[in-house]
Amino acid sequence: MKRALATVQEALARLKKGGMILLVDDPRRENEGDLFMLAEAATPEKVNFMVTHGRGLVCVAIESAQARRLTLPLMVASHENTETTRVNFGVSVNAARGIDSGISAHDRAKTIRTLASPRSKAKDITRPGHVFPLIAHDGGLRARQGHTEAAVTLAKLAGAHPAGVLCEVLRTD
Numbered sequence: 203m204k205r206a207l208a209t210v211q212e213a214l215a216r217l218k219k220g221g222m223i224l225l226v227d228d229p230r231r232e233n234e235g236d237l238f239m240l241a242e243a244a245t246p247e248k249v250n251f252m253v254t255h256g257r258g259l260v261c262v263a264i265e266s267a268q269a270r271r272l273t274l275p276l277m278v279a280s281h282e283n284t285e286t287t288r289v290n291f292g293v294s295v296n297a298a299r300g301i302d303s304g305i306s307a308h309d310r311a312k313t314i315r316t317l318a319s320p321r322s323k324a325k326d327i328t329r330p331g332h333v334f335p336l337i338a339h340d341g342g343l344r345a346r347q348g349h350t351e352a353a354v355t356l357a358k359l360a361g362a363h364p365a366g367v368l369c370e371v372l373r374t375d
Contacts, residue, residue, distance in 0.1 A: 210359070217360045222248060224371070225349055225356075234370055236349050240357050241318030241365035249314070249367075250307040258370025260310060261291075261334040262317050263353035265364050269337045272317070273324040276337065287348055289336060296331030304332040318365030336368070 208216075213223045217240050225238040237256040239248055241264075252260055268274075269292055276283075277291040297316040301309035313333040316322050338354040339346040353366030 214360050236368040236370050239367050240362045241314050241367050242363050244311040244314040244367055246307040246311045249311045252369035256369035257372040259334055261336045261368045262314050263336045263338055263350040263366050265354055266337050266340055272327055292335030292337050294330045294334050295327040298326050298328050314367055318363050
């Protein structure tokens with residue numbers, strides 16, 4: 203009989219090869235699936251796949267240290283966050299160089315890689331933009347069991363920069 207879900211090791215093997223997985227959470231939480239890939243593996247083709255087939259918002263999960271390095275503020279202050287799962291959205295961004303309007307798959311892939319790179323500085327991004335940062339809780343999955351923290355954890359386990367791209371998979375309705 204075929205398993206419905208991959209093991210963590212199988213998922214990591216796919217991610218290490220630049221692949222994409224479907225990251226699902228507990229049915230008692232959000233009960234949703236997100237297309238997920240390592241941020242450093244983002245290409246225009248993969249971003250286009252996410253937008254076309256996932257149809258949700260394209261977001262990049264990053265550590266709070268990366269957000270601070272980029273002087274990236276939260277969309278709303280933590281004490282004003284009334285979203286049910288307390289997800290920490292950063293202000294949307296674009297790459298400062300190498301893009302046109304920011305909305306194309308090429309532009310978003312460039313922005314994703316810039317946002318995730320440990321070499322990037324605040325001057326390398328502009329805001330607002332077309333890519334939405336998600337800032338992981340410092341306590342990781344022990345502190346918050348969200349896709350944001352799972353994305354950062356999976357990236358670390360894969361030996362990549364601690365950043366991953368998420369796009370919710372929407373139903374047709």
